[in-house]
Amino acid sequence: MKPRRLGTRRRRPLGLRARIAVVVAVVCAAGTTVMALMVYRFQADSSTERFTLAADVGFASDLQQARARVHQHPGGNRLETVTHFVREREGMHWALYEFAVEGKRPVPVGGVYSDSVADGQAVVRSKSLVVPAWLVDRARTGATASTEFPDRHGNPVYLVAGLVEPDLVLVEEYSMRRLHDDLSALRHTLAVVAVVVTVLSAGAALQAAHFAQRPVRAAARAARRFGTGELYVRLPVRGGDELAELAREFNDMAERLGTVIAQLHAKDRQQQRFIADAAHDLRTPVATMVASVDSLDDPATRAVSASLLGEQTRRLARLVEDLLEISRFDAGTAQLRPDRCELPELVEDVVSLVAPDSDVTVRVTGDTTVVADPRRLHTVLSNLITNALVHGAPPVTVEVGGTDPNTVVLRVADHGPGVPDDLLPAVFDRFVRGDAARTDGGTGLGLAIAVENVTVHGGRIEVTRAGGAVFTVTLPRTPPGHTGTAKD
Incomplete structure (x- = not known):
């Protein structure tokens, strides 16, 4: 036997209730998490899109008004004109870059292309803003450009740049802190909802598993009771x-x-x-x-x-x-050895053997030819006629009826007292005998053997009382499984 390690315990498998609860909780947690991520992603994209759209529209309006101011003062200093206009926009962080050519590279007035980088890219630094160099360069081509970028303190901002006049670029900064705070609050809310839903689903799963377990436990109890012998369960x-x-x-x-x-x-x-x-x-x-x-x-x-x-x-x-x-x-x-039999001849042979000197009458009606095992039918008739003579009283009548096209009926009746009421249900059982049979040398197996022989032919045997005991044997014309017919 393999020794068991000390300190190790065999893990007990989870029961049905715990399994159902775990599965439902995991499924609900996964579903709630996926739903929360989808909701957050949709809300974040939608809010960011609205924010950037509003910023773009606001910057376009400012850029249009700045150009109008410059056109209203054609002989004035355009930098001062635009600066005066932008300063009127309270709460706005902005920067103006006017480029002059010095050597082979234009440089901004009041700002320089810094050799330092921010987020892996060159920037243009001014007194108020840190702007990616590519954003300013793209705005100088006449296209409006925008991007998200960290400010001097590392906070995310949205920068929009556009060309007011040739070599005069306006950049406006829109803080995204409130948007990010709202999205952070949304993440927190969705996380709390996911946890609450998971906990509630686990509780509901435990309750549902309890109700699901009840019929299973009832079946288990019934099986145990059935195993102990309570067959009526x-x-x-x-x-x-x-x-x-x-x-x-x-x-x-x-x-x-x-x-x-x-x-x-x-x-x-x-x-x-x-x-x-x-x-x-x-x-x-x-x-x-x-x-x-x-x-x-x-x-x-x-x-x-x-x-x-x-x-x-x-x-x-x-x-x-x-x-x-x-x-x-x-x-x-x-073994059944079927052959074509003429029942009246078989009855006469039985009577001549077991009751040659007794009062036995044979009556025949219809077609009495069958396919059966002659030896076994001989045994059946011998037992019935002997039983009628020993336990009944003469005269004994043997009727062979063949009026039905599918069956033949053998009826043996006597004029004795008949089968007692208490013996009727068990008269065909083995070793069942009347009191008179205790000394007649019978074995008590005759009727039991007769039943077995009739059954193997596919027939049936019955007993009634009508002025005596009446035994009725009903046989099919052909035994089960035999392909021949009685008229072959």
Whole structure:
């Protein structure tokens, strides 16, 4: 056996309720997070777009008015004119760059192209602003340019640059701090909402899992009770969902298993009774035979002992033969050898063998030809006629009816007292005999063997009382699985 490491514990698997809660919580958390990101992305893009659009519109208006002021003073200093106009815009950070050519490179008046860089790019520094050099250069071409850029303190700002006059560039700065603060507050709110929704979904999942577990636990309890022998346990079926289907399947399974177990118990009881009855019936002739053998030495009782010995030997032989026949049926090895049979001839043969001197009447109607095993039908008729003569009273009537195109009916009736009411339900059971049969040498297996022989032909046998006992055998014209017909 492999030694277990000290300090390690086997992780206990999660139960159904915890699994459902975890799955629902994870799914809700993932869904809420994705939804929050989508909402934030949409809101951020929309707010930024509105902000930049307003800034662009405002800068375009300022640029247009600045140009108008310069045109109103054609002979004045354009830098001072535009500076005076822009200063009237309160709360605005701005810068003006007027370029003059010195050597081969234009430089801004009041600002220089710095050798330092900001965010990896060259900038133009003035007294109030830090502007990317490319933004100013693009504005000098006559195009309006804009970008987001950090100011001197590292705060994000939106810069817009445009050309007022040739070599005169106006740059305005719009603070984005409030926009970023609003987006930060939105992120915080969405995060709180996501956490709250996840927690609430986990609680709802636990509650839902509890209700989902109830029918499962009920099924488990029912299965345990069923396993302890309570075969009547069933689950209530409510609705038409999967749990209702589970309950129906459990009930069907329990019904089938209960039937099989009940049959096994009945079979077991039948086998126990069979063994006990067989032992009892074997003990009597064996004891008689032993006593008879012991008496053979005495000349005075030798004839009687020999007679008893012969009688009990024949009785024992019949009992052994019947037990072997029953065992073949129980083992499923009984073979059916069907052949074309004329039932009236078979009945006459049986009567001549078992009741040659008895009052037995045979009546025949219709077509009485069948395909069956003659030996087994001979055994059935022998048992029924013998039973009628021993336990009933003459006259005995044997009717063979063939008016139905699919079946043939054999009816054996006597004029005795009939089968007692308490014996009717068990008359075809093994070793069941009336009181009169205790001393007649019968084995108590005749009717049980008759039932098995009729059943193997696909027929049925019944008993009723109508002025005596009436045994009715209904046989199909052709036994199951046989391709031939009675008229072949």
